[in-house]
Amino acid sequence: NDELVPSDRIQVTAPTEDGDDTYTITILNVQPEDQGDYSAKVTNVGGTLKTKKCKVTVTKTPEFLAKPTTQEVQQGETAVFETKVDGYPTPKVIWLLNGKPLTPKDGAQIEMNTPTGDAKLTIPKVDLQQHAGSVTCRLENVHGSQEETVHLNVLAAPLITTQLPKQEETVSGKDVTFRVVVRGSPRPAAEWFFNDTPVAPENVLFDEEKSEYQLLLKEPTVASSEGTYRVVFKNGLGEP
Known part of the structure; x- marks a missing residue:
């Protein structure tokens, strides 16, 4: 001894x-x-x-020596989150995406260097619908736990997932709503046109939960409303 x-x-x-x-x-x-x-x-x-x-016996609850930070990457690129941890015994590092634990089966690459305490999460080919949201790094050992939550912001050009109907028939005087579902980040701006003339903004709605853009026609008539409707989406990263 x-x-x-x-x-x-x-x-x-x-x-x-x-x-x-x-x-x-x-x-x-x-x-x-x-x-x-x-x-x-x-x-x-x-x-x-x-x-x-x-x-x-020496014990130490988990702690972050360097916390992960929010990442902003474009669609299809790779997101990397890094942290440095301490604790005794060495804490287990768990990564969660929108509250769900990430594993290699999800395509995530998880690394931990026990001697140095360096931990890293790599998400290749990020997708707006699949990966955008909150990323939590949770530390656990027998003496306690600690966690830090940041965000993964995925920048993506507008993508139309539900198109306008090719044709809409209605009874004169009955309200009509056109709906288009579009994904994109930052949120795309929509500009509606009727026979190539911009539509008044008070008739335009947006359902954030569904990412649904809506155009409301109140009491349409043949003379005032029959024609061609279209919508253009832009967010600085492109157009659909």
Whole structure:
């Protein structure tokens, strides 16, 4: 066994003249490497006495030394989240996307360097619908847990997933709503046209939950409403 030598971290005090026969060892700023069995050996001219062993266990709840940060990448590119963690025992690192644990089966690449505490999540070929949202890094060991949530913002040109009907028939005077579902980030701006003339914005609606763009025709008539309708989407990354 290694003999401890007094240092800046290890302090040893001997009995004093006031009758206190206690020997004390104090370890400052305890580290995982200080874990183990400790004993004391006392020697004088009459002989040597050794104490029983005292087991010292060092624990540390998980913590982030460097937190992951929000990432913004374009559709089809690779997103990388990096963090540096500490704790004893070494914490387990769990990555979640929108509350669901990520695994290699999801196409995610998860790396952990135990000696350095460096952890990394790589998501190749990000997709707006599949990957955009919150990314959580959770640390766990037997002494506790900690987590940090950031975001993955996926930039994507507008993509129409539900088209306008090719033809719409209705009874004169009955309200009609045209609907188009479009994905894109940033959210695409929509401009509606009737016979190539821009439509008044008060007749245009957007359902954020469905990503649905709507055009409301109130009490349409043959004279005022019959014709061709179209919509153009833009968000700075392109057009559908």
